[in-house]
Amino acid sequence: MERYFKRRFASTTSSSDNVGSSSSRDVDSSKESELQDILANLIADPGLRPQMLDYDPNIRDEWFDEFDWLEYSISKDAAFCLYCYLFKSNFRIGQGCSDAFKEMGFRNWKKKDKIRQHVGPVGSVHNQSRQYCVDLMNQKQHIQTALIKQSEQARIDYRICLTASLDCVRFLLRQGLPFRGHDESDTSSNKGNYLELLQFLADHDEKVKAVVLENAPGNLKLIAPTIQKDLVNACATETIKKIIKDMDGAFFSLLVDESRDVSVKEQMAVVFRYVDKSGDVIERFVGIQHVRDTTSNSLKEAIDILFAREELSISMLRGQGYDGASNMKALVAVAKGNPDIATFFTSCNSLVNIVGASCKRRDILRDQLQKDVTEALEKDIFPTGRGLNQETCLKRPGDTHWNSHYGTLLSIISMFKSVVKVLKFIIEDGSTDNLGEANRSLREIQSFEFVFHLFFMRSILGATNDLSQALQRKDQDIENAMTLVKVCKDQLQHMRENAFEALLDQVSSSCAKHDILVPNMDDAYVAQWRSHRRAPIITHLHHYRVDIFIQIIEWQLAELNHRFSEVNTELLLCLTCLSLDDSFIAFDKQKLLRFAEFYPQDFNSRDLLALEDQLEIYITHMRTMTDFSQLKGIGSLARKIVEKGLHRTYNYVYLLLRLALTLPVATASVERAFSAMNIVKGPLRNRMGDQWLSDSLLVYIEKDVFACIDNETIMLRFQNMKTRRGQL
Structure with a gap:
């Protein structure tokens, strides 16, 4: 080997210095001595020599330092030219263009000059290929960079424009406001919130005004719908990445529920529950997924997609909660399994809608309530004091707020007399608007059956109200939940055994106060939806005690026992x-x-x-x-x-x-997400795509996490989503 490759010294200059070879450098004495020993003991027969890979990496580098483009093939025991392999096909056959270094490999170690001959002069194919490689590795020479090459001022202007656009997106996402307008043309006076807000920023900041809207380059206005969606997606992506980072590989539980959006599409919402580094229980919404159906296979596929997208490991999952499957659901929903109770809650909803259908009726209700309160105060029926007897109205129940039904029943009881007078006013007024509904509601609420259901469900929901409120807290823990479940069970069992007579007396007293006929409990009772001939003969007492009172309480206890088996x-x-x-x-x-x-x-x-x-x-x-x-x-x-x-x-x-x-106790956090979904995707935004809805909803719900993400991070995410965008 020493005969073929002469050692280089510090004073030796390679003839290929200006064509890409490594410059001469000093060799460490110990390293030089080691190389000399190897060369001195090198076996003459090439077939018996050790493979190049067997030598120390430093020694191998010495053999290839002079020609940095050489690659060695162990299988073929030959050298190849990296530059020519990549770019030789771009040139015609010419000087130094032998295929030995590209296809067959160079093995003629005796003739080192052949290597320099392959390099050739400055304009050789090898050196041109090398220049192609250098240009490829130089980002400033990249063709995409050349296509959008900008001046320094253009970069500054683009950054200002992108920052202003992102500020608009931040504001609209936090408020859950729509982006688009019906007419976004230049002549429109109502272009939508995004363009209007961007115009507002331009009107109050000269730097922004100089680079946005009509003053921006035609291809960098950042106002197209696709740009808006990309910005929202970048915000959502960084938000969920911050949530995953905050989890830091912690154990977590999965909370899942499904609900239809305003465009009648089944959406599956997902929430993660975990304990952070500070020991706090955290529940984070991570998005929604449109599912064709709610079968177990469909939900599993959607969850698998979510885990794969966010690179989450199923091995860290320690609990799962699915509405109606493994978690508590609203206890009022259990009671609605009885047709009489279901009809009662329908009547309550209708009553609230009729009385609160117009400002005029609300004012009448307030005036009537004020008169009733004044009359009661004169008779010393109501207590007086600061904060008492405030102006109020009927409370509307909500499916995602379990205790709201309890508040509705309390407001109906406290305002019963005033509500009756408002319904009578609507009927006497003779207006065709809601006349039939008002008449039906008046007949329903002035019945013993309605009053019994009203006071009975008030007792049931009052007994379970603390549990329902506690289960809807994000920081709810198992210990407190078990204590409340035990208390709730004991209270319901006590009601079942001892509270019916007291309830019946309370209902009868209220009926007498409002001139409502109380039936004889020993008379026969036949439900309106049953045939009088085929219906079993039961008394009113049996119906209200067994079919309503005992049955509903047993259902409540069964629900608690089932969820906490x-x-x-x-x-x-x-x-x-x-x-x-x-x-x-x-x-x-x-x-x-x-x-x-x-x-x-x-x-x-x-x-x-x-x-x-x-x-x-x-x-x-x-x-x-x-x-x-x-x-x-x-x-x-x-x-x-x-x-x-x-x-x-x-x-x-x-x-x-x-x-x-x-461990999850309830899916209340997921239900709150559906309340937010009704804000983000309303009747006027019912054409929102699934991805845009999920991104907007994620940022809107987790706005506290989103607020901690700086603009620079989001802008870099936005830049990397597509090529040929302005350079920051």
């Missing part, structure tokens, strides 16, 4: 052992170990032994610390442990807390 209850009761009340009086090591056994992926046999030892130290430590004595709930316990840095000391105990807090 014996197996689930065992799991959840184990968690109550983490309670802080009365100096951790509920602490039970065996139950906590049983809870850990439900998660074999997180607690193997060795971890269970370590947990058992750690629990002894943990409870002793906790009972000696005054900082933990005033805490309420395991949620506050988790936050305090992180605050004190004890989550690293008691890592297994903290893992139990995280798993407990991650």
